[in-house]
Amino acid sequence: MAKEPVRVLVTGAAGQIGYALVPMIARGVMLGADQPVILHMLDIPPAAEALNGVKMELLDAAFPLLKGIVATTDVVEACTGVSVAVMVGGFPRKDGMERKDVMSKNVSIYKSQASALEAHAAPSCKVLVVANPANTNALILKEFAPSIPEKNITCLTRLDHNRALGQIAEKLNVQVTDVRNAIIWGNHSSTQYPDVNHATVKTPSGEKPVRELVADDEWLNTEFISTVQQRGAAIIKARKQSSALSAASSACDHIRDWVLGTPEGTYVSMGVYSDGSYGVPAGLIYSFPVTCSGGEWTIVQGLPIDEFSRKKMDATAQELSEEKTLAYSCLN
Amino acid sequence: MMSSNSLVQRLMKWCPWLLRDEPKKPVKVLVTGAAGQIGYAIVAMIARGLMLGADQPVVLHMLDLPVAADALNGIRMELIDAALPLLRGVVATSDQAEAFKGVNVAVLIGGWPRKDGMERKDLIGKNVAIYKSQASALQQHAAPNCKVLVVANPANTNALVLKQFAPAIPAKNITCLTRLDHNRALGQLAEKLNVHVADVKNAIIWGNHSSTQFPDTSHATALTDRGERPVRELVADEKWLREEFVSTVQQRGAAVIKARKQSSSLSAASAACDHMRDWILGTPKGTWVSMGVYSDGSYGVPEGIFYSFPVTCEKGEWSIVQGLQIDDFARSKMDASVTELKEEKRIANGFVI
Numbered sequence: 001m002a003k004e005p006v007r008v009l010v011t012g013a014a015g016q017i018g019y020a021l022v023p024m025i026a027r028g029v030m031l032g033a034d035q036p037v038i039l040h041m042l043d044i045p046p047a048a049e050a051l052n053g054v055k056m057e058l059l060d061a062a063f064p065l066l067k068g069i070v071a072t073t074d075v076v077e078a079c080t081g082v083s084v085a086v087m088v089g090g091f092p093r094k095d096g097m098e099r100k101d102v103m104s105k106n107v108s109i110y111k112s113q114a115s116a117l118e119a120h121a122a123p124s125c126k127v128l129v130v131a132n133p134a135n136t137n138a139l140i141l142k143e144f145a146p147s148i149p150e151k152n153i154t155c156l157t158r159l160d161h162n163r164a165l166g167q168i169a170e171k172l173n174v175q176v177t178d179v180r181n182a183i184i185w186g187n188h189s190s191t192q193y194p195d196v197n198h199a200t201v202k203t204p205s206g207e208k209p210v211r212e213l214v215a216d217d218e219w220l221n222t223e224f225i226s227t228v229q230q231r232g233a234a235i236i237k238a239r240k241q242s243s244a245l246s247a248a249s250s251a252c253d254h255i256r257d258w259v260l261g262t263p264e265g266t267y268v269s270m271g272v273y274s275d276g277s278y279g280v281p282a283g284l285i286y287s288f289p290v291t292c293s294g295g296e297w298t299i300v301q302g303l304p305i306d307e308f309s310r311k312k313m314d315a316t317a318q319e320l321s322e323e324k325t326l327a328y329s330c331l332n
Numbered sequence: 333m334m335s336s337n338s339l340v341q342r343l344m345k346w347c348p349w350l351l352r353d354e355p356k357k358p359v360k361v362l363v364t365g366a367a368g369q370i371g372y373a374i375v376a377m378i379a380r381g382l383m384l385g386a387d388q389p390v391v392l393h394m395l396d397l398p399v400a401a402d403a404l405n406g407i408r409m410e411l412i413d414a415a416l417p418l419l420r421g422v423v424a425t426s427d428q429a430e431a432f433k434g435v436n437v438a439v440l441i442g443g444w445p446r447k448d449g450m451e452r453k454d455l456i457g458k459n460v461a462i463y464k465s466q467a468s469a470l471q472q473h474a475a476p477n478c479k480v481l482v483v484a485n486p487a488n489t490n491a492l493v494l495k496q497f498a499p500a501i502p503a504k505n506i507t508c509l510t511r512l513d514h515n516r517a518l519g520q521l522a523e524k525l526n527v528h529v530a531d532v533k534n535a536i537i538w539g540n541h542s543s544t545q546f547p548d549t550s551h552a553t554a555l556t557d558r559g560e561r562p563v564r565e566l567v568a569d570e571k572w573l574r575e576e577f578v579s580t581v582q583q584r585g586a587a588v589i590k591a592r593k594q595s596s597s598l599s600a601a602s603a604a605c606d607h608m609r610d611w612i613l614g615t616p617k618g619t620w621v622s623m624g625v626y627s628d629g630s631y632g633v634p635e636g637i638f639y640s641f642p643v644t645c646e647k648g649e650w651s652i653v654q655g656l657q658i659d660d661f662a663r664s665k666m667d668a669s670v671t672e673l674k675e676e677k678r679i680a681n682g683f684v685i
Contacts, residue, residue: 020376023598027382053591057599059523060584062515062606064530162415169415176415231413238406245376246410253415 005036005067007122009082011113012089012131013041013071014051016241020248021086022054026063030252031084031259038068042078043089075113079120084259086251087113087141090131103133103323104330110137111331114144121148126295128254129155130247134188135271135285136323142273142285151296154258155271157184157192157287159243159250163231164194167224168201168210178202179210183289184269185278185309186316187323192287193312194228196220198303221308262292267300278305278313284320358389358420360475362435364466365442365484366394366424367403369594373601374439379411379419383605384437385613391421395431396442428465432473437612439604440466440494443484453679456489460683463490467497474501479648481607482508483600487541488624488638489676493684495626495638504649507611508624510537510545510640512596512603516584517547520577521554525566531555532563536642537622538631538662539669540676545640546665547581549573551656574661615645620653631658631666637673 008025012018018041024030025037039058043051055071072078079085091105110129117125125148129138134155142153164182169175179201185193199210214220227234235243257268267289276282277299289300305313361378365371375392377383384390392411396404408424425431432438444458463482470480478501482491487508495506514537522529532554538546552563567573580587588596610621620642627639630652642653658666 019598020373023373023377023602024380027377027380027602029380029382033386049591050593053588054598056584056588056591057596059519059529060512060516060588060596060599061602062518062522062529063602067528159413163413165415166412170412175420176412177417231409235406235409235413238402238409240403243410243413245372245407246413249376249380249414249416 003035005038006031006084007038007040007082009040009042009078009085009121011042011078011085011087014043014047014054015088016244017088017130017247017251018043019054020244021088021251022058023061023063024248024252026058026061026066028065029249030255032256033065036065036067038070039066040070040072040078040080040082042072042075045073048073075116076120079113079116081120081122083122083125084255085117085121085125085127086255087127087129087137088131088251090137093132100326100330103136103326106131106133106137107140107327107330110140111144114141117141118145118147125152126255126258127153128251129153129271130251132188133323135287135320136327138271138285139324140327150273153273153285154254154297155188155285155287156247156251156254157188157269157271158254159247160184160188160192160194160228160231160287161269162246162250162253164196164224164228167227168196168199168214171219171224172201172210172213174201180266181289182210182269183267183303184287185313186287187320188271188287189316189319190229191316191319192229193309193316194225195309195312196224197306197309198289257292258297259295261294262290267291270297272297272299275299277301278303279310280313280317281321284317284324286317286320356388358391359384359437360391360393360435362393362395362431362438362474364395364431364438364440367396367400367407368441369597370441370483370600370604371396372407373597374441374604375407375411376414377601377605379414379416381418382602383608385609386418389418389420391423392419393423393425393431393433393435395425395428398426401426428469429473432469434473434475436475436478437608438470438474438478438480439483439608440480440490441483443490446485452486452676456486456676456679457683459484459486459490460493460680463493464497464684467494470494471498471500478505479608479611480506481604482506482624483604485541486676488640488673489680491624491638492677493680503626506626506638507607507650508541508638508640509600509604509607510541510622510624511607512600513537513541513545513547513581513584513640514622515599515603515606517549517577517581520580521549521552521563521567524572524577525554525563527554527556533619534642535563535622536620536656537640538666539640540673541624541640542669542672543582544669544672545582546662546669547578548662548665549577550659550662551642611645611650612648614647615643620644623650625650625652628652630654631656632663633666633670634674637670637677639670639673
């Protein structure tokens with residue numbers, strides 16, 4: 001018996017990440033090869049023709065899992081009945097723009113999208129905010145959609161998490177699938193803290209700590225961290241465009257693991273509403289290590305935090321508190 | 333005497349990999365023109381198992397021009413950043429020999445693009461040089477039995493040049509992409525009939541991947557609540573099927589460019605994955621697909637050109653579906669595409685010293 005289709009919303013769908021993401025969703029990469037989907041794609045009126053072009057291409061691809069397409073500039077139509085919402089749309093930073101200006105634009109967008117989601121999405125809709133500043137956009141969304149359970153609003157740090165795994169795999173010359181349990185703490189920004197203290201590598205003689213195998217604390221505490229933190233900029237330098245393929249792929253990983261569960265013994269990084277775990281102030285959207293089961297995420301508890309990590313984790317919490325203050329000042 | 337239980341325990345301790353299910357050996361897949369739009373879309377799909385299956389590890393070889401080296405490296409970086417379980421390696425290079433070395437599958441997207449004011453003749457000429465050179469690399473460096481899909485336009489004629497200059501490669505291993513047109517045809521029929529596209533099958537694209545392609549619905553069927561019925565009967569509008577439907581499919585590429593201000597990438601990449609997947613893993617029973625293949629004279633199409641036919645695939649081989657009735661209307665359309673392809677061949681040969 002075929003499954004009932006799931007409605008998946010992608011905002012900013014006419015952009016680069018959207019264009020990479022929608023075929024992945026339509027091919028079952030996000031929700032599984034047996035899960036039919038109906039795609040809702042939203043973008044702003046100037047992008048209406050381009051969005052229609054994406055719709056045409058999705059039809060032209062004859063995807064077996066794609067049971068319907070809604071391509072619209074109307075946020076109500078876009079949000080209606082959706083069980084998964086990937087918010088890629090936002091105001092991009094332009095040359096000469098101050099941080100406050102970017103924040104201000106995005107705060108308005110996420111306030112308005114919050115109302116639409118709350119009123120029209122399916123009750124247990126799972127939300128992933130990708131557009132930057134991701135953590136703060138997600139916080140605004142949460143604040144203005146009070147009837148959406150706070151646990152259902154998350155932001156993307158899986159890209160940073162995957163980048164961390166990739167860097168370790170390159171350093172150790174192993175397959176990336178043999179590396180796990182890196183953690184991204186904090187803000188999806190340059191203050192993120194990529195932590196390998198609990199990361200391991202599968203070897204022929206069992207699972208070994210990354211720190212032991214790399215045997216280079218200096219590298220792990222400096223170059224590794226800054227490489228992961230600044231990887232986005234490195235991609236822009238090479239491609240003259242920001243990451244789309246890897247961002248889209250990581251968004252699929254985030255939703256898939258959330259909905260279908262993480263493998264035994266593996267944790268992933270998600271930006272979630274802080275409950276005060278690990279001395280992180282409650283009331284921020286902060287990236288933590290989580291496991292997922294039964295459609296729910298749970299913060300991995302009890303991991304020892306050394307002094308070095310504490311400082312890093314506090315610094316990124318500090319930045320998020322400042323962003324929160326700035327965001328609220330834009331609303332008044 | 334050791335009990336079998338303790339032997340198993342010792343094996344688990346000394347060489348645990350012997351007792352794990354061995355995953356498949358990686359397949360090397362080459363994408364040329366990989367720094368472009370279609371390349372960017374397709375490498376993500378290949379690395380996710382959408383071309384060769386969710387259990388088939390791949391090593392990606394990506395080739396582009398030196399001028400695109402930074403961009404290509406950026407894509408390599410993104411593929412690493414995506415931590416993809418099936419991706420066992422990435423080679424990003426502007427060196428043809430390195431790119432073609434040991435590849436089992438080659439998707440040739442790189443080519444000279446048509447520019448404003450360019451004559452078709454010039455487009456063919458520029459691409460003859462490229463495909464002649466790629467033919468040498470293919471013959472010299474690729475793995476035996478490498479399967480080749482030419483995407484870059486003029487696809488059929490580029491495939492022909494490739495075949496002519498790589499005589500050691502079996503002609504049956506060189507194909508060109510008309511699966512995009514085939515999928516577009518299914519999509520249009522599904523919209524017309526208001527059914528799901530997975531319930532429509534056996535449209536055919538005959539001929540050249542150009543405006544003379546002939547999208548043929550004579551043998552297409554759709555699944556309805558009354559079972560599988562001929563599309564001709566369900567649409568019940570011969571005029572629409574012969575005119576509007578044909579021109580919509582023929583001109584769909586231009587329609588997408590008009591809307592997006594860029595040519596189709598997502599759908600082209602997806603169709604290329606479908607083409608290769610069905611070729612290698614086989615077509616479902618009772619379903620045929622369209623592939624540009626080296627003509628054997630079937631259906632009155634002359635040998636010696638690459639022409640899109642209806643095919644089924646089994647055990648890694650394609651076979652032209654034989655015995656389909658061809659009416660006068662189809663005959664004239666099919667012949668027109670033959671004429672164009674013969675003319676393209678003549679022009680291409682004119683560029684070969």
